[in-house]
Amino acid sequence: MDTNSTKRISERVIGCAYTVGNELGPGFLERVYEKALCVEMIRNGLEVERQKQLNVTYKGEVVGKYFADILVENCLLLEVKAVARLSPEHKAQVINYLKATDLTVSLLINFGTPRTEIKRIVWRHDDSKVI
Template sequence: MNKNLTEKIIGAAIEVHRTLGPGLLESAYQECLLFELKRLNLNVTKEIALPIVYKDIKLDHGYRIDLLVENKIVIELKTVETFTDVHSAQILTYMKLGNYPLGLLINFHTKLLKDGIKRFINTPQ
């Protein structure tokens, strides 16, 4: 199921990129991808707040997941020249904090979107 789901997400992202091309703000791609995923009848929410729990305190001013699909796949969107280790660390942190099994880091600032997609798996320690 997850493989089929990631294929649908990547297909929707490619459709958005094919239609809009590179060069827009991240928020534009987020709204368009949200639209495409909902058209596929997927359960998708945006800007999911993830609190940070440190010892005995919960900090509600934590992180925000760009998109969460079917409550299992974290999608982090970027419009950058190239991914850095910080981008990878960011999505891995979101996946760990929310205990989500899969993540897709998608960079819309590429000529071919397939060159701007990284898949992550949350392996329990």
């Protein structure tokens, strides 16, 4: 997958997020938005895995695991929130997820505000590589 393909995936996901946010509005629990976003992305032809278990490794050893809210096309991590305001801790959480995996790009999506908020978070991303 080339950089343009990945950019198109991100753009498609962002479009799906805005559709969900516009349809549902703020006020629901995160898991409602997570499920709705998966429905919207699948309807738009994207491969998604919800609550995908990812291993955290240290020097080649698995030292823990976490569950990504949504993994899209095996290359884009989505963290879904439904809060009044994103905090530095939310961004740090996503950066830690990226550090712990081979993934380099994530979208932090907040449905808790009147207008859906989306932050692109990058960790050691190389545009010449897949993502």
